[in-house]
Amino acid sequence: MRIVLLGAPGSGKGTQAKLLVEKYKIPQISTGDLLRAAVSAGTELGKKAKAAMDAGQLVTDDIVLGIIQERLSKPDAKSGFILDGFPRNIPQAQALDAMLARLGQPLQLALLVDVDSEVLMKRLTGRRTCSQCGAIYNVYFSPSKSSGKCDKCGGSLMQRSDDNEETVRNRLRVYEEQTAPLVSYYKAQGKLRTVRGVGSINDIFKNITDIIEAQIRPLAAVMAQGAAMGAKGRAAPAKAPAKPAAKPAPKPAAKASASKAAAPKKAAKKAPKKAAAKAVKKKAPKKAAKKAPKAKSKARAKPKKTK
Numbered sequence: 381m382r383i384v385l386l387g388a389p390g391s392g393k394g395t396q397a398k399l400l401v402e403k404y405k406i407p408q409i410s411t412g413d414l415l416r417a418a419v420s421a422g423t424e425l426g427k428k429a430k431a432a433m434d435a436g437q438l439v440t441d442d443i444v445l446g447i448i449q450e451r452l453s454k455p456d457a458k459s460g461f462i463l464d465g466f467p468r469n470i471p472q473a474q475a476l477d478a479m480l481a482r483l484g485q486p487l488q489l490a491l492l493v494d495v496d497s498e499v500l501m502k503r504l505t506g507r508r509t510c511s512q513c514g515a516i517y518n519v520y521f522s523p524s525k526s527s528g529k530c531d532k533c534g535g536s537l538m539q540r541s542d543d544n545e546e547t548v549r550n551r552l553r554v555y556e557e558q559t560a561p562l563v564s565y566y567k568a569q570g571k572l573r574t575v576r577g578v579g580s581i582n583d584i585f586k587n588i589t590d591i592i593e594a595q596i597r598p599l600a601a602v603m604a605q606g607a608a609m610g611a612k613g614r615a616a617p618a619k620a621p622a623k624p625a626a627k628p629a630p631k632p633a634a635k636a637s638a639s640k641a642a643a644p645k646k647a648a649k650k651a652p653k654k655a656a657a658k659a660v661k662k663k664a665p666k667k668a669a670k671k672a673p674k675a676k677s678k679a680r681a682k683p684k685k686t687k
């Protein structure tokens with residue numbers, strides 16, 4: 381299964397990613413880790429990345445995508461992957477789609493772990509770490525018994541410098557700005573699913589696996605069926621099964637429902653039979669049939685009132 385994980389800092393998506401790795405035996409691909417590994421291994425792309433970083437520049441999308449592609453070619457990624465931390469914007473998402481299409485391995489699911497921003501604020505700003513043993517507390521959700529002291533070793537509890545309110549608010553704002561367009565992007569492809577990231581870790585994970593079973597398993601079945609049918613009719617190319625998933629799903633319902641909502645109003649205003657008759661002549665029979673009854677019922681309703 382091929383998944384992109386979306387979620388704010390503090391959403392717990394990292395924890396869920398680890399559970400997914402265990403359950404489905406697929407690697408979690410974090411671009412930060414990959415970059416560091418490529419640089420220290422001194423691969424071609426790693427050298428390019430290092431040159432960019434040494435020059436104080438951002439590592440280009442081409443390099444990052446190249447490193448991801450290399451990672452995907454390893455045997456453990458054969459049955460899928462979980463992408464975490466990439467893409468962060470629409471151009472990256474498009475480039476990723478193009479690369480995965482070339483590999484015949486399109487994304488199947490973009491999973492958003494959704495948590496209200498006020499909860500995220502408390503999770504992040506409330507975090508305290510023991511300076512002695514590294515135990516983690518949260519002043520809102522899991523405080524130590526004695527304020528500022530570790531339950532386990534009595535060490536003093538520290539707040540990370542980037543967990544202060546202003547920095548956290550800024551990180552969350554940046555996340556929101558980056559992720560909102562991605563959410564729309566994957567929604568338009570019909571690949572977005574959202575899970576609420578509150579409650580117990582196990583409950584959230586259960587919801588995630590339910591989504592995966594519903595979204596990916598049936599799709600795999602349909603794809604296998606399609607391949608079988610293709611094999612019957614004519615020799616199906618090996619790539620065929622990947623195609624259905626690559627096709628972007630129909631656009632979200634927003635437009636359709638908007639035009640539906642608008643249509644009855646117009647029809648009602650023009651209610652007289654002439655207009656309806658014209659519509660029947662001009663427009664396709666299907667649409668006319670839908671509109672006509674509504675216009676009629678309105679027209680009938682009015683005379684009753686005047687009685």
Ligand SMILES: [Zn+2]
Pocket residue numbers: 510511512513514515530531532533534535
């Ligand atoms: Zn401690």
